[in-house]
Amino acid sequence: MASCSNILVVFLVLLWVFIAKADTTISLKKYGGIPGGKIDSTKALQKAWADACAAEGKSQIIIPHGDYLVGPVLFKGPCKGPVTIQLDGNLLADANLGHYKSNWLDFQYIDGLTFKGRGKLDGQGASAWPHNNCPKNWSCKLLPMTMSLSFVTNSSIRGISSLNPKFFHVNLFSCRNLDLRWLTISAPGDSPNTDGIHVGGSSNIAISDSAISTGDDCISLGSGTANVTVSGVTCGPGHGISVGSLGKDADKGDVVGLTVKNCTLTGTSNGIRIKSWKTKRGSRFWEMMKVEDFLFENVAMKNVANPIFIDQEYCPYAACPESEPSRVKINGVKFRNIRGTSSSDEVIKMVCSRRYPCEGVELRDIYLRYIGDDAQLKERATCKNVKGTSSNVKPVSCF
Numbered sequence: 001m002a003s004c005s006n007i008l009v010v011f012l013v014l015l016w017v018f019i020a021k022a023d024t025t026i027s028l029k030k031y032g033g034i035p036g037g038k039i040d041s042t043k044a045l046q047k048a049w050a051d052a053c054a055a056e057g058k059s060q061i062i063i064p065h066g067d068y069l070v071g072p073v074l075f076k077g078p079c080k081g082p083v084t085i086q087l088d089g090n091l092l093a094d095a096n097l098g099h100y101k102s103n104w105l106d107f108q109y110i111d112g113l114t115f116k117g118r119g120k121l122d123g124q125g126a127s128a129w130p131h132n133n134c135p136k137n138w139s140c141k142l143l144p145m146t147m148s149l150s151f152v153t154n155s156s157i158r159g160i161s162s163l164n165p166k167f168f169h170v171n172l173f174s175c176r177n178l179d180l181r182w183l184t185i186s187a188p189g190d191s192p193n194t195d196g197i198h199v200g201g202s203s204n205i206a207i208s209d210s211a212i213s214t215g216d217d218c219i220s221l222g223s224g225t226a227n228v229t230v231s232g233v234t235c236g237p238g239h240g241i242s243v244g245s246l247g248k249d250a251d252k253g254d255v256v257g258l259t260v261k262n263c264t265l266t267g268t269s270n271g272i273r274i275k276s277w278k279t280k281r282g283s284r285f286w287e288m289m290k291v292e293d294f295l296f297e298n299v300a301m302k303n304v305a306n307p308i309f310i311d312q313e314y315c316p317y318a319a320c321p322e323s324e325p326s327r328v329k330i331n332g333v334k335f336r337n338i339r340g341t342s343s344s345d346e347v348i349k350m351v352c353s354r355r356y357p358c359e360g361v362e363l364r365d366i367y368l369r370y371i372g373d374d375a376q377l378k379e380r381a382t383c384k385n386v387k388g389t390s391s392n393v394k395p396v397s398c399f
Contacts, residue, residue: 024059026052028068028089035066037092042071045091053079060084063119067092071099072144075107082112087119087160093146095124097131097166103148104166113155121146123165125191132167132192136317143167143193149175158182168195169214175202183210189237191215196238199225201253208232217242218268223289224253231259236266240304244275245314247289247328254290264300271307272296272338274330275314276353278323286327288356294333301340307368308335310350310358310386325355332360341371348381348398361388363397 029035032044045061045068052059058081071094093104104123107113123146134140146165149155153176161184162169169185172178180197187194196212199205200222209232212218218235220242221228235241241260265271274291301307310333312326330352347368352358370379383398390399 023057024052024055026059026061028061028063033063033068035064035068035089037067037069037090039069040071040094041068042073042094045070045073049073049075052083053077055080057081058084060086062086063089063091063117065089069094072102072104072106075105075110077108077110079110079112082114083110084114084116087115087117087121090120090122093121093123093125093144093166095127097128097143100144103145103171105147107147107149107152109151110155111153113152114158115160116156116158118159118161120161120163122163123169125164125166125187125194128166129192134193145169145171147171149173149178151175153177156180161185163187164191165194167193168198170197172197172199172202172205175205177204178202179206181206181208181210183212185210185212185214185218187214189213189215195220196235198222199228201225203227205229210234212238214238220244221255221258222246223251223255225255227257229259230263231261233263234266235263236268236302238268240265240268240270240273240306242270242273242275243291243294244273246276246291247279247326248277249280250286252287252289254292256290256293258294259297260299261295261297263298264302265304266302268304269306270309271301271304272299272335273306273309273311274333275311276326276328277314278312278320278325279327280323289328290331291328291333292331295336296334296338297336299338301338301342301368303341303343303371305342305344306346306349307340307342308338308348308350308366310352312353313351326353327355328353329356330358330361333358334362335364335366336362337365339367340369342368342379343372345370345372345374345377345380346382347379347396348383350383350386350398352385354385357385357387359387361386363388363390363393363399365391366393366397369395
């Protein structure tokens, strides 16, 4: 009899553990989310996150079909277990800039986040773009980004669409081990600072099989970033795939390990680009930054300006302060099998730092043909302060 009692106790304990750790599913509708896109569902989504994050075991928030108007939401961890957000419907951002202190959907200190679905994040940015003076003023006030991920690890974003953000679509800061795939990112080609995906201070980031058309860089990397892979991405319109801009003011943190492969750029104002600022005069004690171990391979260019572009004299404004050569050292950058058409006759342009010349640059199997309006122009290449090698580069090469 005692043996049976012991078995029963063990069974009840195991049952309690199972129940305690069972998956938690939360529907935004049941928490007060109202479809239709007119009534504010911010509190409902914030409460849904709080309960999901506090739940033992796995938890899931379901955003059902329909349009839900949502203001700024902070998704803050750490959570007690992995959380999935299933986006079946669409989230519409509050258009009133006065309601934002920071970004729209702000994810912080989370491990094991999955954000997936076929729904849309509509930043409703058109009314905010006239308030953006960042293209003219480098000390501008930043507008809210659609998704900001800070200190997020071992997570994924899959399948969702982002359109018309007020500023960046997706910003990653101090993240590790993230997988972003099957994304559709879109904004008009003239929308200001609507970068697709910006990665800064992060490592082990994979971006794949996504379509990005926007008003700034499709993908950009900032300082302190390592081991980023971009594959199967289409880009255009936009400013291309960029590293930088780096070396502005006291910017620090090397950028090491980037692979871009099997991508297509169409009608972009730049192709694959590395850009760094000159150093402000009198700033000699700022340390050198390194950019190294990059591979750009199997990239198709379709009517792209500046298909291969290293610019270490970057200045997007009408005038920049007096400066000295860039303190960014570029080494070990390989361009392989880059082919297609260019809207600019300067198909290869590498303007490197006089203080720290580019080294270890490789051009292999490059074919870029000028198709611009001026039939008198021919393809040309410009290389300044660059050391490297070339093989099978047509019709022109630097080396």
